[in-house]
Amino acid sequence: MQAALVQLLLVAQEAAAHQEATGLKAFYHKVGWPFFVNMFIIVIVLAIITERTIYLATKFRVNSRELLAQVKKLVVANNIDRAIKLCEAADVPLLRVFRAGLMQVNRGDEAVVTAVEEQTMEIEPAVNKRVGALWSLANIGTLLGLLGTIFGLINTFAALDRIQDPARRQQALANGIAEAMLNTAIGLSVALVCMTAHLLISGQTKKILTDLEQTSAKLVNLLTTQREGS
Numbered sequence: 001m002q003a004a005l006v007q008l009l010l011v012a013q014e015a016a017a018h019q020e021a022t023g024l025k026a027f028y029h030k031v032g033w034p035f036f037v038n039m040f041i042i043v044i045v046l047a048i049i050t051e052r053t054i055y056l057a058t059k060f061r062v063n064s065r066e067l068l069a070q071v072k073k074l075v076v077a078n079n080i081d082r083a084i085k086l087c088e089a090a091d092v093p094l095l096r097v098f099r100a101g102l103m104q105v106n107r108g109d110e111a112v113v114t115a116v117e118e119q120t121m122e123i124e125p126a127v128n129k130r131v132g133a134l135w136s137l138a139n140i141g142t143l144l145g146l147l148g149t150i151f152g153l154i155n156t157f158a159a160l161d162r163i164q165d166p167a168r169r170q171q172a173l174a175n176g177i178a179e180a181m182l183n184t185a186i187g188l189s190v191a192l193v194c195m196t197a198h199l200l201i202s203g204q205t206k207k208i209l210t211d212l213e214q215t216s217a218k219l220v221n222l223l224t225t226q227r228e229g230s
Contacts, residue, residue: 032155032179034148038186041141045190048130049197056127056201060208062094064215071098072222080105093123094212101219109224116216123212127205131198138194145187152180 074083087099104111156176
């Protein structure tokens with residue numbers, strides 16, 4: 001009795017596995033491989049959006065005006081060491097720029113300008129990192145959707161040539177159109193998400209870089225003017 005139950009259980013598991021494999025295979029043939037590639041692209045796009053949003057929100061959360069005002073008070077008071085310690089409080093790009101300039105105060109104006117410019121140039125690629133990839137992924141997603149649409153239409157016409165029964169021809173036509181439209185929809189969806197994210201994130205990066213450049217210029221003017229006055 002026990003052996004019969006075990007055998008019945010094994011048969012049931014094999015039947016379930018076969019049914020699942022058949023379902024996945026049928027779904028693959030129904031939508032085509034471009035659909036799955038676009039789904040993978042969506043995962044990559046969402047990962048890029050999440051990473052960029054967190055990075056820009058955490059690394060550039062410092063109020064540049066307030067920081068510049070605090071550093072200015074310390075510089076005017078000739079307390080450069082305390083200003084440097086203030087800029088070492090956190091690993092934030094703007095603080096690194098300030099620290100680089102403050103570290104070169106005693107070496108002349110040219111050293112201050114060079115140090116600030118070098119730090120600024122190192123930050124810019126990190127800010128723009130992977131933002132341009134969103135635009136490329138939008139184009140790739142659109143082309144894959146178009147390719148899936150073409151494959152769907154090709155499969156439809158090929159099936160119509162082989163099928164003589166009117167009911168089956170109508171079903172094959174409906175399946176082919178569904179495959180084509182589904183791939184078109186997923187391709188356009190990928191492009192829409194990528195382009196919207198690129199628009200928002202690139203706008204934020206431009207704002208950050210503009211603020212960084214303006215604040216860096218004010219810092220250079222502060223340090224060089226203070227050194228000349230002293």
